[in-house]
Amino acid sequence: MARIICIGEAMKRYMSKTGKQSIGGAELNVAVALSSLGWKTTWLSVLPENDEGMIAAISRTGVESVIIRNDGEVGKYTVIEDEQRVQYQREGSAFALMDPDDINIRTFMQGHEWVHLTGITPFLGQGPRALWNRVMIFSELDDIKLSLDINHRPALCSRDELWDVIEPHLRKVHLLSMSEQDLHWIASKEGMSGSEEEICKQIARKWLINRVGCTFKETQTGRLQGWQKRWSIVATPSEVESSRENKILHRPIEHLGSGDAWVAGVIQNEKNADVIAVIQQSTFGDFFLSNNVDCQSAEFETISGIVNAGIIPIIRSSSREIAEKEARRVLDNGAQCIEISLDTPDCIRLLGSIREKEILKGVGTVQIPTEVVLKSYRRGARFFLSPNNPKGFIEECKMFNSLAIPGVSSIEEAEAAVSQGAVCLKLFHSKNDWRIVEMVKIRELMPEVVLIPVGGVMAEDVEKMFGIGMDAVGIGGALGSMDDIEQQALFSE
Template sequence: MLRIAPKTEEDYFSTNTKPSALSNTLLTVGGDELNVAIALSRLNVPSQWVSILPTGRLGDIVMRSAELAHVDMSKVQRMDNSDVGLFFVIPEAKRVEYQRRNSAWAAQGPHHFDFSSLFAPLRKGWLHVTGISPMTTPNAALNWADALEAAQKHNLRVSMDFNHRPQLGTLEKLWEITKAHLGKLDILILSLESLKGLCGLEGVEFGDDIKGALLLLHNKLKVRLAYCDKKRYFKEIEGKDTEVQVRFSVITDNSQLYSTEEYPVHHIPKDECGGGSAWAAGYILGRNEFQSSSEQIPWKAILRRADLLAALCQESVGDHSTVTRNELLHCEKMFVDSIADITNPNLLKTTKEEKVADLKDVVVGLCDAKIIPILRAKNTQLTIERSIQLIEMGCGALEITMDTPDILNVLQKTKQYIDSSKKKCLLGVGTILHKDQVQQVAGLVQFAISPIFPKDFVTECKKYNILAIPGASSPQELWNTKLEGAQVVKLFPSQLWTPGALKEVLNVGPLGELKVMATGGITPEKYQEWLSAGAVVVGMGSRLCGGDLKYNETDPEYAKEHLHWTNQGAKLAADLFAKVKSQ
């Protein structure tokens, strides 16, 4: 959808343009489901949007806005002679007005999508829906129901933002549609107004005790419920009275209430839209990532993450969140078990000194690890399983190459395992060929390796607090990386060198300050020669990690290589890591 809203309360007509030029009108791409997909993608969670858009430039605008955030748009269908949905923000009435009658979404036929085929390949996936979509047309309601049925069939969790809009229909109608599918939902997110309305429909008393009413409704419906509470107050900031929003959230689970009311978030919204979508994205991220050793889900940590993401999203204008994983995690670390006051934006900026200290810790960690297993694979699930296996064996650093299928999902799952298991293992990505790839892995990795020296690679990595390890193959290239600020350099391919040649280069004056990672053709039997020659760490691929990674399960070579890994390779790797630790 496209959002049209006046920017300010000032005169809408610019004195420098024709009277018809509404220079203070804001035009943005919006829509809750797309907002959530983009917010998650910015956090390095692989996301896909399924919808219908018109052919032509209007549809292209929506497509491009999502593609820039790396949302998978491959399942979006395009329709001729149709429009995009519009919604107009009316500040005076504090409401929005929809125009979706001629939109491509409204023109869809019954059972338009084969959701079962779309969801079948997903493993532990998530579907996010709202109450807006099924209220647009009867056919949209049928397709919405098809999506929930398919999600249940393929074991996808489902979050639903109830999001009742009176302009689209009555509360009773939306509740009739929703109630039939409550058993498929992981969570139903409500506004306070919708909570009050549903309590009335279900005969639950709604008085001053809002949380009590939520719990009563939860016990009756047997579904997890949540709502976000927002209040405003004024405080003086830089000599001006400024309106500040306080937000916290409440959730029910197994007849219990959990809330962040004790530690709310204080912030100054730059835009009233987008916060609810970001909250849902933060909830989904928390449910996917937070682990607990007991059966109790860490609800307060999940709610805090959702609250922070919602507040940070509204630090910029527009429906779509631009918050990165690094920014979110940094904010979480700043406000552990305390009120999160982010009204001063400077508090959210990691200082240059902190970043340098963090990168030095990564350098030390790589030197301690001595060996970096390099996973370049064709099988996504096998890559995740092998990563976990190597981590359990005791490797201190792990590189997964960028050309591995579904790389962001692989990195995410591997990072989740490292975080939840408390294993001491640095996670990095390899085969970075241009600086734009760095942003995609921000927040997932601690180091990034390139076989070459892409332009602005070191600078881009520093921006995201990632240690850059550019490639070099000659003494001049080695020295150039140091001049550009690289703390570690990858000697590649090391087959063109010998340990003796590296030792000679490092004996030449300031070249001895270089921290070199030798990679290419190094075997478990020969790694020590490179370390003795002055390399601080070596990288090893299939000879350490298993030759089966190079093949798909259907390839004839796979079975033989996998058997070799099971019978010999795994023990060789485990023994090597044990040897390194004992040195």
Template sequence: MNRHKIVTFGELLLRFSKPGHLRLTQGDMFTSKYGGSEANVAVSLATQGDEVTYITRLPDTPVGRAGAMNLAELGVDTSEILYGGQRIGTYYFEPPAGMRAAKVFYDRANSAYSDLKPGMINWREILKDCAFFHVSGITAAISQQAAEATFEALDIADEMGVTICFDINYRKNLWRYDGANPRETLSHMLAHCDMMFGDAIEFEWLSQHPQPPFTAIDSNFKMQMKEYREWFDELHEQFPRLKNWMMGMRNIVSSKHHTLTGLLWTEGHLLKAPIVDIPDVVDPVGVGDAFMGGWLHALKLYPDDKQMQLNYSLAAAALKNTIPGDFNLSTEEEILDAVTF
């Protein structure tokens, strides 16, 4: 079977912000954009030229339909999206400015996605020609039913031999349903997965192992590679199925000045990417999703070159910082132009 399609699964959100750098308590006008981690990955892949299908559940309302139309206009296959429920999940984003940190407030209770249940999605049909299936910790964080639907998808993808990709995406403010146990749930998800992405803070939370400090203010910072190697080896012992781990690291020098790098642990080898100095950050949302979208595309571009997979993923993530909104709209050509060696 010639598998080529990538499938991502998660909740599409409507993002609200005030214009410019107004706080959420200021002004009388909101701007809106669609986003959400797994949708961000889907758009990134489509922009790079991949065949990608996005799975979610949206309300059958003009707002829900507009979200699907937005993704379709960007090249994502939305034909398998389910419609039902009452409302789309939303979040409110207050951008950083000077010493003021960014703020995010979620409003996702009783969304169409939160009511998703096992048996609603025909996973065997959707995954029959799928090469990669991507989910994140958020897919199981919204409700008990959504968590059960996520594990149904993981079980079927596993049974069908699909490569399963995972982003930790731990959001402590989302795990609010009765009996929610994020560390246990995400650890069970990881037991199904073949490749994983997360930032250093999420790796530390998952493993309960303190991270080596990343305090780069420019590209000359020296990484503590011995300590990182020990950390990754320890994680692999905990989750032996995972053969490929990618970690993104960001240091926020100021609201507009970030440094960014990444590590890739692959079958016992630890690779590091250059440190990218980003002096004029436009929008920091979705950088981890850009990492993931870059990595999945780079697997096709450079199947035998792990270092280029890492460098390409980092370049995709660095470019996302220059683009307003959740989506990374960088093409393969633009990302290749940004790759540093």
């Protein structure tokens, strides 16, 4: 089991609207995420004797804490939700007042393959800076791999001040991570040009860094208001991996901590570090906590495809030939995903005949999950819909890393499905059972859940559905009365 020690300050976190409390800190967040990914993780920090329950809470994440005590206070920060900013109260914190001579840091580092730092620590006080410098030196002397997240905090220092501190140490760093803003600033400072991928390689070459990583977030507008697309770059001096062409579309519920989760994913050598960051942003709090990363990764990748498509054409017919013809027509007219209803003859074979890799395929009208999910998954299905929520439906889909979309006809049924692990709901029957006011209400109650109205939806209803916050729409019977031009217009929305 790989071992890492993460060194830095953690604080109590408060939400401005609700007063809800939790714990967060960049280095601790990485430790918690790597613990969820199977690492043996240690967090080293300084806290007062009365740590306000922080250590007890952290211990439940599987992270081992090494704590030095002094007479300072617990640092605090408040998330100003309406303004999407953070207000820190760090002055007088135990960590800021530390005496580095009280910490035999080299001894604590022994036995670890990695140590993780950020650019925050050296600007919290003279003691933290001295400790940070010692960690840098001992990691090189003792051949411990070092990851450094630039993590610029304007309230603590300017970028020039931060760069003056970290640049002399860059040749000691094995993984350097940064934001898009950091990358462009370094490029300007160092006279580098080219694509973001090329600039990351230039940084890796200039300072002989094993890997340089950078994350990107693109805010969406229109029907995707509130969603963002996430992608990243990881470069070595000679090679680069970029997910620019495979951006993940998601709706962040949490705006803090995703960069730390991403760093943990890269340290772990996960190919899906972007999805790990997305999973972290899908729940409240700074921590990434997951006991089934593969399943959640698959769910979010499928959700990204469905929401990006916007329209799920539903193919249902008593004739296999007619169903196949209609499926081909909607795909030729621009559909990016498709649902084949199980009450169509030879449904699963029809599904398998759709061979375009870029098309996201699903199966509808699922009632007996154990008879359908595995067979359909083998034919390429990645999402499953039901008019209700059959027993074992959600669990069976998760077993095969697929997305379950149970049907719900009321907010009570929705709450029950979510309590069973559903992250996406089919509002069915949307015309008969869901009034617009109820759709608005469930949107407000469940901002983290993907909502898809299905049943009686016409082309003219789509704009209204998106306008009240629905994430995608399923359309079946109405497709048959539309000509090719009308379908093309629908799938381009």
